[in-house]
Amino acid sequence: ETVLTQSPGTLSLSPGERATLSCRASQSVDSRYLAWYQQKPGQTPRLLIYSTSSRATGIPDRFSGSGSGTDFTVTISRLEPEDFAVYYCQLYDTSSFYTFGQGTKVEIK
Amino acid sequence: QVQLQESGPGLVEPSGTLSLTCAVSGVSINIDTWWSWVRQPPGKGLEWIGEVHYKWHTNYNPSLKSRVTMSIDTSKNQLSLKLSSVTAADTAVYYCARNGDWSQASWGQGTLVTVSS
Numbered sequence: 001e002t003v004l005t006q007s008p009g010t011l012s013l014s015p016g017e018r019a020t021l022s023c024r025a026s027q028s029v030d031s032r033y034l035a036w037y038q039q040k041p042g043q044t045p046r047l048l049i050y051s052t053s054s055r056a057t058g059i060p061d062r063f064s065g066s067g068s069g070t071d072f073t074v075t076i077s078r079l080e081p082e083d084f085a086v087y088y089c090q091l092y093d094t095s096s097f098y099t100f101g102q103g104t105k106v107e108i109k
Numbered sequence: 110q111v112q113l114q115e116s117g118p119g120l121v122e123p124s125g126t127l128s129l130t131c132a133v134s135g136v137s138i139n140i141d142t143w144w145s146w147v148r149q150p151p152g153k154g155l156e157w158i159g160e161v162h163y164k165w166h167t168n169y170n171p172s173l174k175s176r177v178t179m180s181i182d183t184s185k186n187q188l189s190l191k192l193s194s195v196t197a198a199d200t201a202v203y204y205c206a207r208n209g210d211w212s213q214a215s216w217g218q219g220t221l222v223t224v225s226s
Contacts, residue, residue, distance in 0.1 A: 032210075032211060033211045035211065035212035037155070044204065044216045044217070044218055044219055045147075045204070045216055046216070047209065047212055047214050047215075050209060050212040050214075054210070056209075056212075056214065088154065088155055090155075090212065092211040096170070096171055097157065097160070097169075097170065098157035098160075098170075098213075100154055100156065100157065101154075103154050103155075
């Protein structure tokens with residue numbers, strides 16, 4: 001089973017700053033199978049990025065995803081107030097199907 | 110636009126069976142896609158439970174496989190989840206979702222299920 005480790009656990013930034021969130025897999029994965037979700041407090045998770053770098057419907061272009069092999073990143077170019085949330089990466093594989101990372105919280109500094 | 114709405118008992122006794130349904134609207138469930146269940150214990154992260162296809166194919170999280178049953182009712186356009194032998198560790202918000210490209214593209218609002226006597 002491939003384990004996903006997200007870092008940092010918490011990211012404290014100000015609106016307008018750039019945020020870089022990391023997701024590391026315990027072994028090399030197919031980049032088609034790596035997704036990211038955003039979850040605001042008290043809300044449902046929302047698909048942000050799929051297949052490493054494809055933005056989901058309605059996601060603004062300040063969000064971008066990249067990576068390959070074991071290291072993946074989602075970047076928020078300029079934080080808006082509504083971007084402060086918890087972000088999860090997720091991997092699909094044929095043995096355990098879908099697994100999530102433990103999440104990174106982006107909080108207002 | 111697809112909409113999903115979970116429903117079911119909010120309280121289940123330990124050792125009992127948790128049963129939830131997810132009503133799907135805006136799209137026929139009878140399409141070539143997978144439908145997932147995901148849960149989230151209070152204050153914790155997300156855990157994928159499993160997925161079901163309208164042709165009754167299923168895939169389950171290996172850690173829950175022995176206790177999970179998922180089904181689909183095309184006449185009612187809804188899916189169902191059953192989780193047996195529940196304990197307090199199964200207390201969580203349960204979400205149903207429509208899969209997209211190796212991901213969960215659309216989510217219901219979720220329903221909290223508490224396991225307690």
